[in-house]
Amino acid sequence: MNTPTHPEVTRYLRDLERALHDVPGSRRREIVEEIREHIAEASGSVSGDPHEGSIRSVLDQVGDPETIAEEARERFGITRSKAGALEGFSIALLLVGGVIIPGVGWIVGAVLLWVSRVWTLRDKLIGTLLVPGGLALAFFFGLFATGTSSSCVVKGGVGGTPGTPLGICSAETTGPEIWWTLLLVLLIVVPLGTAFYLGRRAFRR
Amino acid sequence: MRYMVPRQTEDRFSQLRRGTLEYCVLAILRMKERYGFELVKELSSVDGMVTTEGTIYPLLTRLRKDGLVTSDWKESTKGPPRRYYRITPKGGRALAAFADEWKRFSASVDQLMEGETRP
Numbered sequence: 197m198n199t200p201t202h203p204e205v206t207r208y209l210r211d212l213e214r215a216l217h218d219v220p221g222s223r224r225r226e227i228v229e230e231i232r233e234h235i236a237e238a239s240g241s242v243s244g245d246p247h248e249g250s251i252r253s254v255l256d257q258v259g260d261p262e263t264i265a266e267e268a269r270e271r272f273g274i275t276r277s278k279a280g281a282l283e284g285f286s287i288a289l290l291l292v293g294g295v296i297i298p299g300v301g302w303i304v305g306a307v308l309l310w311v312s313r314v315w316t317l318r319d320k321l322i323g324t325l326l327v328p329g330g331l332a333l334a335f336f337f338g339l340f341a342t343g344t345s346s347s348c349v350v351k352g353g354v355g356g357t358p359g360t361p362l363g364i365c366s367a368e369t370t371g372p373e374i375w376w377t378l379l380l381v382l383l384i385v386v387p388l389g390t391a392f393y394l395g396r397r398a399f400r401r
Numbered sequence: 402m403r404y405m406v407p408r409q410t411e412d413r414f415s416q417l418r419r420g421t422l423e424y425c426v427l428a429i430l431r432m433k434e435r436y437g438f439e440l441v442k443e444l445s446s447v448d449g450m451v452t453t454e455g456t457i458y459p460l461l462t463r464l465r466k467d468g469l470v471t472s473d474w475k476e477s478t479k480g481p482p483r484r485y486y487r488i489t490p491k492g493g494r495a496l497a498a499f500a501d502e503w504k505r506f507s508a509s510v511d512q513l514m515e516g517e518t519r520p
Contacts, residue, residue, distance in 0.1 A: 212455075223462050230437050230458045230484065237438040237480070257445075259453030268459035270419075 205235055208255050215265035217316045218277050227268060231258060277313040279398035286312060287398070290323060291391045294332025302329050314398045326390045327383060334383035418450065423460055423469075424503070425450060427488055427496040430470060436483040437461065461486060469495055 209232055216224045238254045258264075269276055286308035293301025309315065309323045327333055422444075429435060429443055437458065445451040464470045469492035474482045488496070 219459075223459075223466070226462050227458045230461070231455055233481070233483070234438050234441065234454070234458070240480075258455040261455075263453050264455040264459065267453075267456040268462075271459045271463040 202239075202251050204251050204255065205232075205239075208235075208258075208261065212261040212264060214316055214318070215261040216268060218274055218313070219265070219268050219272060223268070223272065227264070231264070234258065279312075279314045282308055283312055283314055283394075283398040286323075287391050287394050289330075290394070291330045291387055292332075294329045295335050298332060298336075299329070302332060305330070309394075312398075315394065316397075319394060319397050322390060323394050327387050330387045330391075331384065334380055334387070337380060337383055414449070415452075421503075422450070422457075423464060424496055424499045426457070426460065426464065427469060427492050428500075430486055430488040431493065431496060434485045434487040436475075436485050440486065464492070468492075 209228060212231060213224065213228050216227060219227070235254055235258060238257070239251055268274075286305050289301050289305025290309060291305075293303075293305045295301070306324055310320055315323070425444060425447075426440065429440060435443070440461075441451065441454045441457050444457065445454060451457060461470070461472075465472055465486070468489055470486045471489055472484045472486045475485050477483050
């Protein structure tokens with residue numbers, strides 16, 4: 197009833213849940229639930245209406261989610277699942293696998309991603325959905341885009357006014373072309389970001 | 402250099418503390434059942450026992466799994482029901498065994514620290 201919904205608390209509990217990812221579900225839920233209650237009680241006793249300062253000091257006292265997770269792993273004799281070659285291959289294949297072996301390379305990367313025990317469900321969803329195919333999509337999209345722009349030149353030539361300067365044609369397509377370029381940039385930046393994210397999640401520490 | 406020595410000492414103590422903490426929890430529960438927050442506050446009121454309050458909860462979960470404590474839900478006057486922890490007979494025996502060993506162990510350490518070793 198009185199569960200804290202302060203954004204800082206929500207973020208803390210989410211971090212904690214994530215840090216505890218290799219602790220079995222029922223125990224993880226129990227720990228998170230108890231700490232949620234602890235925070236509620238502690239912030240309620242600091243002042244009637246908890247403000248940022250007190251929330252932060254309560255969270256400081258409860259401690260870093262990684263420290264709590266480390267303790268949980270030690271208490272339950274869980275060895276932290278360490279990232280290795282599988283994770284490295286997975287990240288590489290998700291990024292460029294689809295370019296090297298069209299389609300298949302990325303799928304193998306995705307399978308490795310879901311097989312790995314290092315990443316959380318959230319990480320795996322990000323890895324799969326941002327962006328399916330990895331850089332392959334940008335690669336083939338790039339080929340396709342150059343194709344359309346050359347067809348534009350042809351169209352300009354055929355369209356009744358032979359010898360129309362190329363400039364007019366590109367002026368006509370400037371609007372949409374900006375969007376295509378933007379999309380292309382996104383299709384390059386997002387998979388790179390995802391690869392970086394997955395790498396950080398797997399290999400930090 | 403200046404902070405290195407205290408830091409190492411602190412690490413050594415954190416190991417010692419970790420090893421004894423579960424018995425401190427059992428000792429507190431021996432008197433009376435407690436809910437998590439109460440227990441944590443009681444532990445942290447003793448100097449140096451708990452530095453990271455959240456780490457008590459994995460320990461409680463572990464003790465429950467090992468059958469040294471049990472827990473049940475009780476309504477509270479305000480807020481949601483609370484999970485109260487209680488020591489089990491098995492927990493009581495573990496605590497008694499530890500208390501014995503601890504007495505002998507700490508006596509030995511004290512003796513050595515004070516340099517009163519006899520051949």
